[in-house]
Amino acid sequence: MAGPATAPQTEVMMGNHALSHGALRSRVQVIAAYPITPQTQVVELLSEMCASGRLAAEYIKVESEHSAMAACIGAAAAGARSFTATSSQGLALMHELLHWAAGSRLPVVMGNINRAMGPPWNIWDDQTDSLAQRDTGWMQIYCADNQEVLDSVPIAFRVAERVMLPCMIVLDAFILSHTAEIVDVRSQAAVDAFLPPYAPRWRLDVADPRTFGALTEPEPYYRLRFMLEGAMQEALTHFDEAHADFAAACGRRYDAIECYRHEDADLLIVTAGALAGNARAAVDRLREEGLAAGLLRIRLFRPFPVARLRALATRARRLCVLDRNISFGAGGIFAQEIRSALYGLPGAPEIRGHVAGLGGAEVTTDMFCDMARETARASSCADLVVWKGLRDAPQHSA
Amino acid sequence: MHPGHLACQGCGAALAMRYALKALGPDTIMDIPACCWSVISGPFPHTALNVPVYHTAFETAASTAAGIRAALRVLGRERTTVLAWAGDGGTFDIGLQALSAAAERNDDFIYAVYDNEAYMNTGIQRSSATPYGAWTTTTPAENFKQRPKKDMVRIMAAHRIPYIATASVAYPEDFIRKFTRAKALKGMRFIHILAPCPVGWRAQPQHTIKIARLAVRTRLFPLLEIEDGVRWRLTVNPANPRPVSEYLALQGRFKHLTTAQVESIQESVDRNWGDVAALAGAAAVGAAPPDANAAADEP
Amino acid sequence: MGDALKTLPDFPEISMSCADTAYNKTGQWRVMRPAIDAAKCSRCGVCWKFCPDAAIAFDGGLPRIDYEYCKGCGICAEECPRACISFEFEEK
Numbered sequence: 001m002a003g004p005a006t007a008p009q010t011e012v013m014m015g016n017h018a019l020s021h022g023a024l025r026s027r028v029q030v031i032a033a034y035p036i037t038p039q040t041q042v043v044e045l046l047s048e049m050c051a052s053g054r055l056a057a058e059y060i061k062v063e064s065e066h067s068a069m070a071a072c073i074g075a076a077a078a079g080a081r082s083f084t085a086t087s088s089q090g091l092a093l094m095h096e097l098l099h100w101a102a103g104s105r106l107p108v109v110m111g112n113i114n115r116a117m118g119p120p121w122n123i124w125d126d127q128t129d130s131l132a133q134r135d136t137g138w139m140q141i142y143c144a145d146n147q148e149v150l151d152s153v154p155i156a157f158r159v160a161e162r163v164m165l166p167c168m169i170v171l172d173a174f175i176l177s178h179t180a181e182i183v184d185v186r187s188q189a190a191v192d193a194f195l196p197p198y199a200p201r202w203r204l205d206v207a208d209p210r211t212f213g214a215l216t217e218p219e220p221y222y223r224l225r226f227m228l229e230g231a232m233q234e235a236l237t238h239f240d241e242a243h244a245d246f247a248a249a250c251g252r253r254y255d256a257i258e259c260y261r262h263e264d265a266d267l268l269i270v271t272a273g274a275l276a277g278n279a280r281a282a283v284d285r286l287r288e289e290g291l292a293a294g295l296l297r298i299r300l301f302r303p304f305p306v307a308r309l310r311a312l313a314t315r316a317r318r319l320c321v322l323d324r325n326i327s328f329g330a331g332g333i334f335a336q337e338i339r340s341a342l343y344g345l346p347g348a349p350e351i352r353g354h355v356a357g358l359g360g361a362e363v364t365t366d367m368f369c370d371m372a373r374e375t376a377r378a379s380s381c382a383d384l385v386v387w388k389g390l391r392d393a394p395q396h397s398a
Numbered sequence: 399m400h401p402g403h404l405a406c407q408g409c410g411a412a413l414a415m416r417y418a419l420k421a422l423g424p425d426t427i428m429d430i431p432a433c434c435w436s437v438i439s440g441p442f443p444h445t446a447l448n449v450p451v452y453h454t455a456f457e458t459a460a461s462t463a464a465g466i467r468a469a470l471r472v473l474g475r476e477r478t479t480v481l482a483w484a485g486d487g488g489t490f491d492i493g494l495q496a497l498s499a500a501a502e503r504n505d506d507f508i509y510a511v512y513d514n515e516a517y518m519n520t521g522i523q524r525s526s527a528t529p530y531g532a533w534t535t536t537t538p539a540e541n542f543k544q545r546p547k548k549d550m551v552r553i554m555a556a557h558r559i560p561y562i563a564t565a566s567v568a569y570p571e572d573f574i575r576k577f578t579r580a581k582a583l584k585g586m587r588f589i590h591i592l593a594p595c596p597v598g599w600r601a602q603p604q605h606t607i608k609i610a611r612l613a614v615r616t617r618l619f620p621l622l623e624i625e626d627g628v629r630w631r632l633t634v635n636p637a638n639p640r641p642v643s644e645y646l647a648l649q650g651r652f653k654h655l656t657t658a659q660v661e662s663i664q665e666s667v668d669r670n671w672g673d674v675a676a677l678a679g680a681a682a683v684g685a686a687p688p689d690a691n692a693a694a695d696e697p
Numbered sequence: 698m699g700d701a702l703k704t705l706p707d708f709p710e711i712s713m714s715c716a717d718t719a720y721n722k723t724g725q726w727r728v729m730r731p732a733i734d735a736a737k738c739s740r741c742g743v744c745w746k747f748c749p750d751a752a753i754a755f756d757g758g759l760p761r762i763d764y765e766y767c768k769g770c771g772i773c774a775e776e777c778p779r780a781c782i783s784f785e786f787e788e789k
Contacts, residue, residue, distance in 0.1 A: 029472040032465060058468035062461060063499035070458035070496070074429060074465025077452050080472050082465070100455055105711045164711070202711055204427045204450040204466065206478055211445035211714040213453035215437055224712055401750050401766035402718030407726065408770035412749035440721065445714035570746055596770075604771025604784070607747050 008184040008251075015176035016041035018146040018183050019085060019111040019169070022153025024055050025191040026109075029080040029198070032060040032071035034090060037123050038173045039113045042085040065090035069097035069108070076106040077212065079203040081157065085111035087173065088129040089118060095133065098166075102137025102228065104213060107160030107167070107198070109153065110138075114273065114324075115173040116359040124360020125173040127273065127325035131301075131333040137228055139167040139235055140302040142272040146171075146181040148254065148299075154195045155246055155254070159238045161198055163231040172274040173360065186250050194249040232303045239300055256300035256308050261287065265294025265315065267376050268349070271322040272298040272334060275363055279322070282368035293372055298334060306341045313342055316349045320375035322368065322388075324357040331355070331385040352381040356388040363389065403446035405438045408603025410593030410610060411512045412438060413567045415447075415483070418510060421577030424449055426479040427470070429463050431493060432456040433485030434519045435512075457492045459484040460500040463507045471506075479581055480507035486527035487517045490548050501557035501586050508580050508587045511550070514595035522598040530666070531659055532651045533600070539654040546666065550590055551624070558627035559586040564620065566592050568611035572621055572633055579623075592619045600650025612645040617671040622678060630677040642667050723750065727769035730787040735759050737781035744773035744782060 013021065019042045023031070031050070033043040049055035058080075062068045065086050072082040086094065091112055101108050116126035130140060141156060143149045149171050156167040171177055202210070216224070239256060247253040260280055262268060267286075269279045276297040286293035296312055296319075298305075313319060323332025330336055335353030342348040352375040357363040367388055375381070387393075399419055405412035411434050419426070429452040430436060436453055440446045454462040463482035470478055484493060489511040497509060516534045517523040524534040526548040537543040554562050561583050563576040573591070580587040594610050596603040613619040614634055621634040642664045646652040655663075709715050733744070738759055745755035752766040753773065762773070774784035 030465060030468045032461075032468070056472070058472050060464050060468055060505075061503065062464070063495060063502075066457060067461035067464075067496045067499060070454065070461035071465030071468065073454070073458075074452065074462035075469040076465075078427065078466045078469035078473070080469030082469075096455055097458070103712070202713055204452060206425050206427065206450060209424070209448055209450045211439055211447055211451040211453070213712050214439060214442045214445060214714060216442040216712060220442060220708070223708060227710070399751060400717045400719060401752050401763065402721035402723055403750070404718075404721075404723075405749060407768040408772055409749050413747065416749065416751055440714075440718040442712060443709055443715040444718045444720065445716075446718040448717075567747075602771070604775040606749075606770070607772055607776050 006187050006190045009186060010182055010184050012180050013146065013183050014041060014178050014180050015146045015149050015171045016113070016178065017045050018150035019153065019171070020045035020049065021183070021185050022150040023083045024049055025186065025188060026154045026157050026195060027081065027197070028055070028057050028083040030058050030060070030072065030075035030082045031084060032062050032068045032075070032082070033084045034062050034065045034068050034086070036065070036087050036090040038115060038177045039085050039087045039090070039111070041177070042111055065093045066097060069094040069101065072108045073097060073101050073104060073106055076108050077104065077204050079198070079200055081198040082108050083110065084108070085113070087113040088115035091129050091133060092117065095136070098133055098136040098138055101166045105164040105228070105231070107157065107164055109156045109160055109167050109169065111169050111171065113173050113177045114170055122359040123173065125175055125324065126358050126360065127323070128358070130168060130170045131325045133168070134302060134333070137165060137232070138302060139165055139232070141167065141169050142299055142301055143169065143171045143176065144258070144274055144276045144297060146176060146183050147252065149176065150183055150185065151246065151250065151252055151254065154191050155242050158195050158242045159235055161200070162238045163235045164200070165228070165231050165235065170273070175274045184250070190249050194246055235303050236305060254299060256305035257312060258297040258299055259312060260295040260297070262294035262296060262312060263315070264292060266292040267318050267320060267372055268294050268296050268313065268316040269320045269322065269368060269372055270296045270298065270334065270338060272301065273324065275322060275324060275357070278363060278365045279368050281365045282372060285365070285369055286372055291372065291376055304337055304341060309338065309341050310345050313349055314345065314347045318375050318381065319349050319351045320372045321351060321353045322363070322371065323353065323355050324363065326355055326358060350381040352378060352386060353384065354386045354388050361389055399448065400446045403438050403440055405434070406597050406603070408596045408606040409438070410567045410595060410606050411435060411514060414512045414591045414593045417567070417570055417573045418481070418483070418577055419449065421574045422479050422481065422581055425477060426481055427466055428452070428481045428483050429454050429459060429466060430483050431459040431488040432519070433488050434514070435483060435485070437519060456488055457496055459488050459493050460496040460509060463509070464500050464503070464505045467505060467507050482507060482509045484509070484511050485519070486511060486513040486515060487525045490526045490550055498557065501554060501559050501588070504559060504585045506584055506586070508589065510589045510591060512591045512593040514593050514598060515547070516598050518595050518598045531655050531663055533654065534598070534651070542654065554588045555624050555627040557586070559588060560584070560626060561587040562624040562627070564590045564592070564622055566610045566614050566619060566621060567594070568607045569614065569621060569634065576623065598651070601648050605648050609645065609648050612640060612648070615640045616642045616645045616667065618642055618645060618667045620671065620674045622674065630674065632675065632678045632680045635680055722765050723768050724765045727767060727787050729769040729771055729784050731762060731767065731769065731771060731774045732783045732785070733760060733762065734781040734783065737779050739779055741778060743776050743778060747772050747776050
């Protein structure tokens with residue numbers, strides 16, 4: 001449903017506050033959250049908004065992230081729009097209930113600040129925490145700037161409430177969460193036109209008493225899982241619609257995969273999150289050197305936009321993938337999923353998977369340029385992972 | 399509650415639910431974590447319960463209930479009672495953290511634990527609610543449970559919540575009165591129900607009520623209420639208390655105990671009763687306390 | 698339990714109940730069978746009160762055991778103040 005574009009309302013804010021403002025604009029009704037660095041500002045600002053009455057929501061100050069997700073599940077089941085935010089250890093603690101929220105078919109939306117998993121303790125940028133949850137049935141959106149973070153909250157609620165699946169909005173620790181950028185918060189009216197109130201078909205209702213989640217035999221359980229996957233696949237279409245409607249309402253257009261100078265690219269850098277900014281600069285520099293480089297930024301990771309990637313990737317000869325994450329024993333996770341999505345496609349590009357920046361280790365535009373040049377020149381792309389940016393570490397054997 | 403549910407013959411937990419729902423009525427939303435009642439209510443797509451029920455993960459009885467209440471408040475449906483209905487495992491052990499947090503926040507719901515003193519749904523493993531001396535599959539007779547039963551009543555009293563009560567399925571009027579009273583109150587209300595399990599306690603199904611009555615008459619399980627964590631009151635004060643050996647004798651899970659061990663159980667029952675009676679300002683042994691709400695000791 | 702779904706016309710959209718447990722005739726579990734002696738019964742209602750399966754109907758008159766659901770636990774027989782409920786092996 002498209003609404004009139006209204007005037008921008010710009011403010012300067014960190015990514016965490018952009019999440020809070022996104023939740024405010026989405027008129028969330030129940031928030032249950034537990035503090036963890038680097039998420040704390042999200043919930044602190046939401047706390048202030050609730051206390052002042054600016055946001056008419058109930059805020060439950062739970063004693064753990066596990067309880068935060070349980071409370072969001074209870075609230076969504078009872079018919080309230082629910083929101084939380086967390087990071088790394090907290091997200092991991094929620095793991096059991098991430099499965100529960102998706103299996104319950106509840107449209108909970110959560111912000112996750114990508115932070116490295118301990119041990120040892122590390123509070124900096126690393127995508128492994130959210131990617132390790134990729135099998136739970138949650139939709140996942142990876143943001144590259146604070147505007148995208150804010151906009152993704154109502155977009156997430158809209159799609160989540162259509163397909164009845166929860167959605168995670170992911171942003172980089174400190175690089176986005178704590179870095180102030182200029183952001184358009186828009187008017188409440190513009191977002192209201194885009195996002196209708198939460199009106200679930202089934203909820204805990206004394207007028208229509210039902211039991212949810214009872215013991216289920218294998219055959220019906222299997223069918224319910226099949227239906228969940230169906231909803232996840234439908235989400236691809238709903239995201240396209242939501243992105244188009246959001247553009248009409250607020251003037252900004254998003255896509256499952258964001259592209260830069262890709263149409264005539266011989267080599268495509270593929271990455272996700274704020275690093276795409278460095279990748280973009282690398283593309284420009286490489287172009288000046290005569291290398292026909294382009295960029296694909298994966299915004300929608302679950303459901304994985306297979307068809308879109310296949311359509312975009314065949315133009316290039318090679319993909320240079322940068323993962324700021326690792327699945328031990330199987331390489332970078334985006335690289336795995338990209339290889340899987342392109343397998344068997346006639347004219348599919350070769351793929352060189354790189355891992356860099358774990359635990360917030362530095363990833364520079366120079367490193368992107370190096371990776372791209374190496375990818376272009378490499379005689380083969382057979383390695384499972386190419387590790388970049390390590391200082392003085394001996395190579396893995398075999 | 400419909401018949402056709404899956405509880406074992408003589409199940410104390412089934413009777414507890416029957417009384418609880420009778421008191422609370424249809425304007426109730428319940429959440430049930432992993433426990434016997436996860437199965438008793440019936441397989442998808444059937445249910446034995448005629449109120450909205452949310453089955454939830456093991457640790458989350460209290461946290462889910464908190465979320466449900468918050469939603470009802472936002473949606474303007476405050477009158478509805480929210481009930482967290484959990485077993486002892488999900489309350490004394492894995493769910494204790496979330497329960498303590500909800501109590502500390504004084505969240506507005508009733509938390510009822512039906513205590514069959516072990517992880518019965520998974521086959522009778524010990525919980526911290528298992529009493530000293532009991533056999534379970536993880537405390538076999540050669541190494542029966544050495545530690546005493548965790549005292550949830552005192553733990554909850556320490557949280558200074560508006561209302562705490564204990565209840566027994568053998569005292570239905572007392573049970574229903576307490577749930578009715580809880581329903582009218584706001585804030586956190588905790589009700590600890592002793593629910594004998596014939597299978598896990600190695601007792602005969604027809605003795606469930608007899609055992610639950612003896613638990614009270616031996617003063618092993620005092621029936622009481624606590625307001626704001628500080629004002630204790632006995633609701634039943636057995637005039638002629640029975641020796642605890644009569645209670646233990648009906649249950650195969652205690653049959654390996656020596657006379658000395660039974661005596662030590664009697665001593666701890668007496669000690670605990672003395673403490674509770676003192677807190678309640680009641681006679682240590684005697685007639686019903688001078689309280690209009692108290693029920694006379696039922697036969 | 699395998700018959701549970703067959704009673705439904707349509708598969709529900711999510712994991713929720715669409716029917717009660719009336720289909721499940723737990724009376725088949727019985728090994729022992731309680732029976733109320735109408736002559737001795739004082740209509741006190743204790744048997745009705747203590748049935749975990751709510752399988753005894755009572756409205757002030759003679760309580761009626763619903764044998765379709767009675768699991769034969771024997772609580773009613775044990776608790777009857779007049780000892781007027783027999784509890785014998787079921788004859789099939």
